[in-house]
Amino acid sequence: MKSLFLEDYEIGVARTSFGRTITEADIVLHAGQTGDFYPHHMDAEWCKTQDFKQRIAHGTLIFSVAVGQTAGEINPEAFSYGYDRLRFIKPVFIGDTIKARCTIKEKRDHPKKTDYGFVVELVESINQRAETVLVAEHLLLVKRKPAHA
Template sequence: MKNFFIGQTASFSRTVTETDLVVFAGFSGDFNPVHVDQEFAAETRFGKRIAHGLLTTSFLSRLLGMELPGQGSVYLEQTLKFTKPVFIGDTVTACAKILEIDYERGIFRLETICRKQDNTVVLKGEAKMMMPKEGAKI
């Protein structure tokens, strides 16, 4: 296992597009009109379409699976609290920070937060990730 340490951080940013919402709705089957129907969404408290919460969460999956702890790691748990909506055109930065490392079991506990371009927190939670055993193929 490479050298990890408590407090280590990583981040990943992506701008949410119309295509992201359409593709996510298509593969998830979530065609809730608050995501896909502008006329409907205009009448909601948000005033326009919002991104699926789990679309935003998928940015954490990319961050944790590719950056920290990275390739070969596997999700064990993820808590989520959605705090603000994400709209088309928002740039979301997914951030992770290692809170605890169980080297014997190869398990990491991480703080996970997603923020919009204006630093507004849109999602927060914690993740547990399992690393592969030493010498395992990734």
């Protein structure tokens, strides 16, 4: 575990995950976990009558995969504060392979805790055609370097 303090984060630094192919099993398991059995995800025949002509993955599934893809290293000086501005830009289909790109977008002070600040990471999920399918902002609450350091 490498400690990164607020001062260690640099705007514009990015990392990209390995790809992960979305399978029918992923969609079925996610439907069972969430109770979201809408036909857009589960009914192949009905989907043939719709704009996309095939089943689409749940947006929440793709969000979960993207979050997992960005969670590579543990930083004991930071923790997730939540996500803002989550958008599902394009559909993800069975067989699509997605990667997550995470870019440091912003750093700002915490309004009350002077020994902490926020790091905002732009999380983008990108398919094999280089199309952005999901975007979100991940907020990290990060400890400042100790005064004596």
